[in-house]
Amino acid sequence: MFYIIDILGTIAFAISGVLVALNKRMDAFGILIIAFVTAVGGGTLRDILIGETPVSWMKDMTFIYVIILSTIFAVVFRNKIDYLRKSLFLFDTIGIGLYTVVGVEKGINAGLHPIICIFLGTMSACFGGVIRDILCNEIPVIFRKEVYATACILGGVTYFLVIKLPIASDVVFVIAGAVVITVRLIAVKFKVSLPSLYKD
Secondary structure, three states: OHHHHHHHHHHHHHHHHHHHHHHHOHHHHHHHHHHHHHHHHHHHHHHHHHOOOOOOHHHHHHHHHHHHHHHHHHOOOOOOOOOOHHHHHHHHHHHHHHHHHHHHHHHHOOOOOHHHHHHHHHHHHHHHHHHHHHHHOOOHEEEEEEEHHHHHHHHHHHHHHHOOOOOOHHHHHHHHHHHHHHHHHHHHHHHOOOOOOOOO
């Protein structure tokens, strides 16, 4: 289940990266690079911090194949994906939900404190998008008022609350990931945002 979630997160983030690159009218190489850094950027930083090297995608070629196939799929069917902006938001949201859970679980396996595990989950989920946005000359979503990293933190907290209940670990993964996705969707739907310190 953990491996499947990791693959699904990779697919979601790769497609998210492709959609941003297409909006920026990049060439084929640029699209592939943006898809790649979006999909594995956060996970790479996470693995380096916990000393898990070579990082996961270097040890398992499945991730490379998945990114390439996801990129080709998104490019070929870009005209079939209605409302690119909405699609980008959806895939990005699914990605952060899945990768938050993966990061938290990696932290637990490394024997880290729950707070550090939540930090790793948030970083896994957000920093691929940060790298993507910086390369595409955009202000990263995590640095704006939108509820983004906050959703990941809530998902991580949920993970540690639910894991104490007598339920299967697979269900814990699903619940924690669903919390991230749901909080993000609700925040955007009802325009909920963090307070800004900037004054006109």
